[in-house]
Amino acid sequence: MNYSDPENPRDCPAVARMDAQLKWGWSEEEKGYNVTSFGGQTIRCRPDPKKTDPVTGRTIPPDLLPTHRYPSTATPGFYLGKPPVKTEDDVVYRPNLPGFDLAGVPGAILSQRDSELLISFLTAPYIRLPLVLAFFASDDRVHKLQSPKLKGILDSVLFEPGRYLRLTATGVIPAMVPTQHPSLLASSHGLLANELHKAPDNVLRPLAALLTGALALDTGAVCDVGGTDFNTGVDIILYVTRLAARVDNYVNFLVDHHHKRHRCVDVPLRDLALSEGTLAALEHGLAALRETMQGELAELLEEYLMRLDKETAGHPGDEKLIDRNSRLAADLHAHRLLLLRNVHQEELTPDTAKVLIGSFVYLTTRHTWNKAARKAGRLLVPETEIYELLTVVRRRLITWPLLKKQRTLDRVLQTALQVSSSSISTGRWTLRWTPRWTQRNGHQYLLEERVPLHFSGWLSPDLASR
Amino acid sequence: MSSSTTGSLRTSAAVLDAANRWSVIGGHHSVGRFAVASTRTVASVDQAAVASNDKTKDKDARADGGLKTIAADGGGSDDEAVEEVADTGQLGVEMDLQIGQMTLRSKHLSALESKVANHCDVKLIFGDATMQASLLEKAEHRTRYKLASTVAARLTCLRRS
Numbered sequence: 001m002n003y004s005d006p007e008n009p010r011d012c013p014a015v016a017r018m019d020a021q022l023k024w025g026w027s028e029e030e031k032g033y034n035v036t037s038f039g040g041q042t043i044r045c046r047p048d049p050k051k052t053d054p055v056t057g058r059t060i061p062p063d064l065l066p067t068h069r070y071p072s073t074a075t076p077g078f079y080l081g082k083p084p085v086k087t088e089d090d091v092v093y094r095p096n097l098p099g100f101d102l103a104g105v106p107g108a109i110l111s112q113r114d115s116e117l118l119i120s121f122l123t124a125p126y127i128r129l130p131l132v133l134a135f136f137a138s139d140d141r142v143h144k145l146q147s148p149k150l151k152g153i154l155d156s157v158l159f160e161p162g163r164y165l166r167l168t169a170t171g172v173i174p175a176m177v178p179t180q181h182p183s184l185l186a187s188s189h190g191l192l193a194n195e196l197h198k199a200p201d202n203v204l205r206p207l208a209a210l211l212t213g214a215l216a217l218d219t220g221a222v223c224d225v226g227g228t229d230f231n232t233g234v235d236i237i238l239y240v241t242r243l244a245a246r247v248d249n250y251v252n253f254l255v256d257h258h259h260k261r262h263r264c265v266d267v268p269l270r271d272l273a274l275s276e277g278t279l280a281a282l283e284h285g286l287a288a289l290r291e292t293m294q295g296e297l298a299e300l301l302e303e304y305l306m307r308l309d310k311e312t313a314g315h316p317g318d319e320k321l322i323d324r325n326s327r328l329a330a331d332l333h334a335h336r337l338l339l340l341r342n343v344h345q346e347e348l349t350p351d352t353a354k355v356l357i358g359s360f361v362y363l364t365t366r367h368t369w370n371k372a373a374r375k376a377g378r379l380l381v382p383e384t385e386i387y388e389l390l391t392v393v394r395r396r397l398i399t400w401p402l403l404k405k406q407r408t409l410d411r412v413l414q415t416a417l418q419v420s421s422s423s424i425s426t427g428r429w430t431l432r433w434t435p436r437w438t439q440r441n442g443h444q445y446l447l448e449e450r451v452p453l454h455f456s457g458w459l460s461p462d463l464a465s466r
Numbered sequence: 467m468s469s470s471t472t473g474s475l476r477t478s479a480a481v482l483d484a485a486n487r488w489s490v491i492g493g494h495h496s497v498g499r500f501a502v503a504s505t506r507t508v509a510s511v512d513q514a515a516v517a518s519n520d521k522t523k524d525k526d527a528r529a530d531g532g533l534k535t536i537a538a539d540g541g542g543s544d545d546e547a548v549e550e551v552a553d554t555g556q557l558g559v560e561m562d563l564q565i566g567q568m569t570l571r572s573k574h575l576s577a578l579e580s581k582v583a584n585h586c587d588v589k590l591i592f593g594d595a596t597m598q599a600s601l602l603e604k605a606e607h608r609t610r611y612k613l614a615s616t617v618a619a620r621l622t623c624l625r626r627s
Contacts, residue, residue: 360566365598370580390566397563398498406487406546413488413500413561420568 031167074156076122100147109147126185130202132157137206142213161190204285214240245338252342330367333359334381345396358419492550498564501557
């Protein structure tokens with residue numbers, strides 16, 4: 001990893017590997033963690049606010065201080081440039097606001113009114129989460145999420161933790177509006193967890209509306225004619241799928257932690273105890289979310305896989321098409337996995353197990369990892385998220401009692417085998433081939449030489465017949 | 467069962483699911499590993515054919531060249547426990563649920579490893595197409611892959627011509 005400023009590559013000289021090790025400690029005085037490294041130097045997770053000018057020795061004014069290397073896209077002025085935007089007034093008096101234009105799409109994605117509304121929300125970090133979520137979920141604005149910049153803003157608003165609430169400030173309520181102590185407008189476990197803890201309906205309702213709106217964007221096609229990637233509608237559907245699955249992770253954690261079902265975290269968490277009303281709202285919202293995700297949405301993803309499979313089967317010699325559809329199928333399989341990350345072991349069914357195992361094996365056999373660009377085959381779901389998902393679900397799967405029953409085991413693994421060995425297959429509707437095993441030499445079990453065509457697409461002939 | 471010349475069988479999922487008998491691979495280091503370790507015996511098919519005097523089934527059995535074949539409607543019951551097989555290294559198909567990996571006759575089939583697939587020479591020859599490969603041999607300074615795709619087959623044809 002490169003820690004240096006891109007404009008000043010010698011800012012951080014080469015250091016021995018062990019010198020870069022972070023040493024974590026607890027500061028009783030400051031009631032916070034103290035992290036040291038690089039020979040005892042103080043490490044900051046943001047630019048030094050007291051940085052001095054190396055020539056004059058004076059403190060640099062806040063407006064001229066260097067920013068984060070990767071500043072949040074939810075910063076109000078991120079797409080506006082200078083002067084900095086701090087309050088709503090700074091937005092109102094701007095002559096032009098960004099329209100988040102998209103190459104190939106005529107006109108602005110957001111009107112000036114909507115842009116003003118959105119950027120105004122961003123100026124209030126503590127309360128902007130439900131406002132921004134409701135903004136995209138209302139007035140048919142879900143299709144605005146075709147803009148990668150707007151997706152980035154929504155992701156930042158939802159999943160960036162925001163200002164950390166110090167231990168000493170727990171339970172302290174600001175007395176004035178606006179507060180003289182902005183450090184109180186913070187949360188101990190991130191803004192999303194805070195919002196779900198304080199007012200879950202404000203998150204879960206707009207999210208459900210967003211999901212419903214996204215599903216309505218299905219046009220019946222996975223790609224445009226001659227396209228190399230998903231069409232706009234499917235792209236938004238998959239984005240909202242990822243968004244909903246990640247919020248599901250938060251809600252699931254809170255509910256599991258409350259019921260002491262979480263495998264790793266079983267200690268009380270600061271300022272995160274759920275009341276009966278909050279718990280009921282979370283459970284109800286989660287059930288509604290899961291119903292859509294594992295019902296209509298999962299079926300839609302299966303249907304997309306089915307369409308890709310049908311298209312590939314119709315053009316067996318078209319290698320470009322097979323390559324494209326295999327890449328897209330890998331994305332769809334990754335999204336199917338996201339939908340099932342939080343299924344508890346007692347909720348597992350043979351159908352969900354088939355999807356989990358089949359999609360995993362499909363990715364390990366068909367997807368090339370660590371591709372740098374989307375065009376080269378990088379997944380829409382970060383690969384680290386898939387590894388994390390595998391870590392979470394594999395113990396549930398392996399210790400699943402039904403996997404010790406012959407009939408269930410045969411059904412689940414046979415389907416997974418077929419999904420992973422076909423070019424696109426979904427597992428439910430495209431079970432088209434029964435591999436035939438023959439016994440030879442007493443203990444060897446070999447694949448019969450007659451290999452179906454769609455299987456031989458990825459097995460070289462001599463390997464398949466061996 | 468082999469009603470299609472293309473091998474594309476459009477039968478129900480229930481029939482296909484009961485095709486292979488999967489077993490647990492035994493041993494402390496094999497938790498989460500499963501393998502196809504046996505097939506349904508032909509006897510059940512033949513007996514059924516004789517009992518019902520069904521010539522079609524008999525014909526199907528003979529068409530399989532005398533090899534042991536699968537009884538489509540056979541299979542374990544919900545009460546039947548899964549058998550355990552030893553890790554002999556000669557298992558047919560193996561599924562490792564710990565890492566989501568399928569192995570066919572001790573050969574791990576996967577998309578070509580990233581560092582190989584992203585190599586400039588590989589990109590120059592094959593482009594950005596996703597390629598499947600089988601790992602044949604791994605030594606300290608050498609890894610041998612066999613490309614298993616139509617790309618590789620096409621390249622072989624080009625070389626021959």
